Amino acid sequence: MSRIGKRPVVLPQGVTANIDGQSIEVKGPKGVRSFAATDDVTLAVEDGAITVTPRGSSKRARQQWGMSRSMVENLVTGVTTGFKKELEIQGVGYRAQMQGKTLRLQLGYSHDVNFETPEGVTITAPKQTEIIIEGVDQQQVGQVAANIREWRAPEPYKGKGIRYKGERVFRKEGKKK
Template sequence: MASHIGKLPVTIPDGVDVTIKGQSFSVKGPKGSDSYEIPEGITAKVEDQSIVLTPVDDERTTRAMHGLARSLVASMVQGVHSGFSKTLDIVGTGYRAQKKGKGIEFSLGYSHTITVDPPEGIEFELPNANQVIVKGNDKQAVGQAAANIRKLRAPEPYKGKGIKYSDEHIVRKAGKAGK
């Protein structure tokens, strides 16, 4: 029995080139290129503008890796075609960000400013002083860069001050007066 996720084909959009040589998988598109080593026991092939991954045997670990491999391949295809982004909001009086070279300089209520340089393959965008957009073609790297920025001043539960994801909801607590 194959993985439910793993047996779904991955559609290849226009402008994306896929190369499969044995267990080596590489993809190239308008946003860059990426490669992945498909685990042993899983084969990949291109059929009708889509990528199909099939397990060689029906071992439990192969089924688990089958779904994971399919998800990673799908993320790579989407990343080189349209890319990934995470939006962070900076909430708080005096909290702001400004562009400094390729990096960002944050004023977050500390006695000093904090400068964050983007990792390789990641870029930062500042639509305004209270919003940061992290962009890139690697889903994991975009998420990690956004998490590292959020960690600089995580939102606190009383006033909601700090750096939060734009779609994140901060559960508020009542202060001393709230009974």
């Protein structure tokens, strides 16, 4: 039995869910999200909660059960509160600023890096050393954060670069004489 899959996903106030075959559409204050489940699970809305049940006892059905329930929960969380990733920039002369819908990064290269904000995601830079990425799709928010971090990942000697807030960077000791 999947411990995650057997728990129902409660729909908060102001959130509605419509099931059409194997696809579910969730509407909330932050937007509309949808997910198409595989044929191995059954989706149902009962008493203000969404339940996911497996069709049969095959290994694939049990695998899809917990995963589908997690995806449905992410839909509900996305349309109610949204998802957020915070990045920190460390290093002398490293900074970020928003110019319209473009994030302009100065990361020690001979040129500035311009990162266009994708549709469905909002990027803000409240400080020069802080970047906040918000959106309703958890996968998209995480991917945008990873793409920005990829421009200058933290290096192990001085710790310079872009890191997730709270991330611990393993530091190495430098050369000895």
